[in-house]
Amino acid sequence: MPRIVLEDLTDPQHVGFLRDYTHLKDVQLRARREPAEGLFLAEGVEVIRRALAAGHVPRSFLLSRARYSDLVNVLPEDATVFVAPVEAFAELTGVDLHRGAIASMQRPPVRSVASLLASLPPGPSRLVVLEDIVDHTNIGAIFRSVAAFGVDGVVVSPRCADPLYRRSVRVSMGTVLHLPWARAGSWPGDLTLLREAGFTVAALALSDDSVDLGSFAAPDRLALLLGTEGDGLSRRAVSGADVVVRIPMDPRVDSLNVAAASAVALWETRRA
Template sequence: MARLITVTDPADPRLADYVRLRDVNLRKSLEAEHGLFMAEGEKVIRRAVATGYPVRSVLTARRWVEPLSDVFGDAPVYVADDDVVEAVTGFAVHRGALASMERLPLPSVAGVLAGDLPGQGTGGRGEVPRRILVLEDLVDHGNVGAIFRCAAALGIDAVILSPRCADPLYRRSVKVSMGAVFAIPYARMGDWRDGLAEVRAAGFTLLALTPDQSAVPLHKVPRGERAALLLGTEGDGLSSRWLREADHPVCIPMSAGAMELGVDSLNVVAATAIACHELMRD
């Protein structure tokens, strides 16, 4: 049975997990220190619980207690009026409930590439991946969440992050992904400089997506049994080092009309969706 606890004071220390959710620097520090992340809304909370993340506590309005009562377990459920919730979090929570979830240890890159994911909470399928994404230095949490959503929708097997990539479990990433960050196994490289060597050693063909229209169109490149699509930041794209290390630079062909209008590339999320669809065609 859930433990319902009515709170009326925004400064109640029991609500420390939920303080100032829009303060990125504070949240990065707090969440790393306490090993937690935020799940917002019924659908996302259910997906997090279904993939094995333990619930630390819940903050919700009373009207959401009954719809979510089956997922609370024995975690404390702090029930508060909307104005109290807003005072704590720093914004109006329209999705009904917030859950503080306990993080689980991430697997190693080698473990993800081998499909060896014991105990992982990120949807570990136990299958050896054939098609993966490798993200280099994407620091926008919304873009990372959207890319995970594309990957989950289009059948990508796993995602590897460079050391400086944004946290997929940051609240905005989770929210934008609609919980897809729980469906895709992922790992973070410990070393950017030599990180691609481990992916290549696992038998992956490295395909570097670039807006450069002199690159080979993605649909014309042989991918082999295992292929890794490398994606860079929306502004600068992939680093010169990763472009050099790739087996093939590849592009999404732009129409002549688009080029005449000065539209020479897509944003990273749109490009990812198109590229993932093409990558999964064989």
């Protein structure tokens, strides 16, 4: 295994590999760079383990000595592994990676909604559809709930934040790395593809005709549609749904955080 021990992470000999880990604090830059350069980052020992177990292909690993010992048995034989003092990570990355473990992985191709639907088995199924959610923490938390409640896949709108962004992956505890998800090419037009595949699209929103989630009889094939932080679902998205549902709550509170709302709704509509 080409393990490279570095005291100086600015060593120009390795700048090509180490560039994957630079400027992590610049969210906008990383959000552009990572898809364009075909990579994503997995941070933390357990997330790296899950990325490898899910079949993701590593570009390189940046590990402290302690975390190298934790991962040595699962690292691919041909992996490029940089081992450096954890206190040196901040100089390279711009953030405090106190977990001492981060890996650059090859980004898989973006999946279409049609491809995701074709991969689903016939019969009862659950999907979550996200419109324009921009907070990476919320994306990660929703994917964690999706995994916890046995949902079959996720569809994200064209303007939704990247589920493979480092913070999303970390907050999801790596579940995003094995869950099937797709990015819509037409919005909200791709909701039609869901209905053609037999899904009832249920929009989680406040409206005069919304159905109390507790009394909603969830169909066998259900796609739960959730909207962006603050404004919620757009009118176009709601109009593309088959039914509008709401979470009953104290009238002094008008809504829940979208990640919390997803957990409640997924529990209420879980398959028997």
